[in-house]
Amino acid sequence: MRKLILTIVIIATTTTQAAFAGQQKAPPAIEAVAFRQMAAAIPPGSRVRVQTTTGRRLTVTLMNVTDEEIVVKRESRVPEPALSIRFDELASLKRHEPRGIGIGKALGIGLAAGGGAMLTLFLIVLSIED
Secondary structure, eight states: OHHHHHHHHHHHHHHHHHHHHTOOOOOHHHHHHHHHHHHHHSOTTOEEEEEETTSOEEEEEEEEEOSSEEEEEOOOSSOOOOEEEEGGGEEEEEEOOOOSOOHHHHHHHHHHHHHHHHHHHHHHHHHHHO
């Protein structure tokens, strides 16, 4: 039994090392080109989530894509100037897609439907008694 477990552990460690050995980190220039292609595919005016290499995370509106940078604008109560973020400063770029209705909206719809059903049943009972 010990030999079997030892054999499984040895096989697992050698195969995972071999699998990860083939992966290499992309050079910054290639990564910047990939971000440029991704940004060009996103239509202006779309909401995007951006993370910079410094760790700053933003949910912004994409305004323009140039060869060197993206121009984005944050939505806030106080107007802010547009931000220019270079492609070599990007760590992540994703199109922001809302996740549907929230719990409050779903609760309100359910309560309204239940109240409407109860009112309908009450009116039916009142009309039958006549």
